[in-house]
Amino acid sequence: MTDQPSDRPTPAEPDARARARSEAMDWLIRLQCASAEDTEAFEHWLGAEPENAEAYVEAEALWNGAPLRQAAGVLHEQRKRSLGGRLRSHWKPLATAAVLLLGLFTFGNLPVRLQADHLTVVGERQRLQLDNGAKVLLNTNSAFASEVRDGHPVARLLQGEAYFEVAGQGQPPLEVQAGPLRASVRDTDFAVRYLDGEAQLRVQRGDVDLQGSADQRIRLSAGESISVGPAGFGPRQRPDMRQDLAWVDGRLIFENCPLSQVLAEVRRYYPGWIISHNAELEQVAVTGNYRLDQPLETLRALAHITSAQLHEYPALVILN
Structure with a gap:
């Protein structure tokens, strides 16, 4: 009987991957206190075999936490069709694994991002204008939605960072939501960052009325900043706005x-x-x-x- 071709990997392939993963973990530890010779040897190892670079990215993911490790495993099978033949063969695993792992940051919180009207990817900024005339600048890797609820405009920062410019034109106050933060604003410029379950608001011009958990309320004025988490408000601060809001420019x-x-x-x-x-x-x-x-x-x-x-x-x- 003639043997039929099979798409199953040869026994050498899993052995090579296991070897690469073991060596990658060794390199991860060795590089914590790396000498120049270590770095040179690591670079040589990285390009020596196609599976080495991918194994190292996966090892780094394991080192930094389960979510990245899971993303590496789930997305591993997509590597061939993702990059095709555009890169030299020994760089394909590295580029593919790194790029696919980055998908975790852009698409990992998929339920949140599906609620968004506007999205930005890593490194992108986007300018918007709401129905009430307010201007919004979305920063990198952000998700944003807006609506009119009971005649009042509502803006929701679902993820990331945004800068708001709200003019005083007799419009109803704009309600801004970002996780535990609720703000009511008129005629003011301010920024909101919402990452890792905590919201931070910085006021550049005007006043902002804030509500946190347990009906806590506070008013911030120009030059002030505050964080809001599940436990409520942090201390009121006066940061360097030139530094903190430099991203707007x-x-x-x-x-x-x-x-x-x-x-x-x-x-x-x-x-x-x-x-x-x-x-x-x-x-x-x-x-x-x-x-x-x-x-x-x-x-x-x-x-x-x-x-x-x-x-x-x-x-x-x-x-x-």
Whole structure:
């Protein structure tokens, strides 16, 4: 009897993947305190076999939490048709795995995003105008919906960040919702960020009446900021609005911020993965003014001013 061709993987394939995963976990630990020789050896290993790069991205996902690990597993099978033959063969697994994992940030909260009228992807901003004339600027990776309810305009920030400009034209007050935050506004400019279950509001002009959980109420004035979580309001603050709202003008401004915080903010705008293994490096204070639509250039500048090594791959940047 003639053997029929089979689409099943050969025994060598799962063995190769198992070997790559084991080595990737070793590299993940080794790179926590990497020398220049370690980094050079890691780069050689990364490109040596097609499965190495994908295994490392999956290992990094495992290191950072279950959701990314699950995304890596679910999306693994889509890698061939996703990128086709556009990249050199030994970079395909790296680019595919990293890009597909990024889908978690854009589409992972699918029920929320299905409620949205407007969406932005990582690195994108979008300008809107509501029926009552209010102007809205959506920041990166955001989901937004609006409606008229009982004759009153309602804007809902479902995810991400938005800047509102509400003119005083005798219109009904605009109600703004973002998780636990409820705000009623007239003739004011302000920003709302809603991430990880906590909302933060910054008032640039005018006053904003806020309601939190348990019927807590507070009025914020220009120059003030406050956070609202499941437990209610945090302390009233007066932040540096030039720095905190620089994104509205397309900038990222940092003044004596630890590199870890800077990288966390840059990650919101970079359509790829940014990995840093050096805990001491992440505590270095950074001051700078960067364009938010050029995150890779920002990373290069950060590497230069901190004397760090930057290793660039398709959809992946490693800072050491």
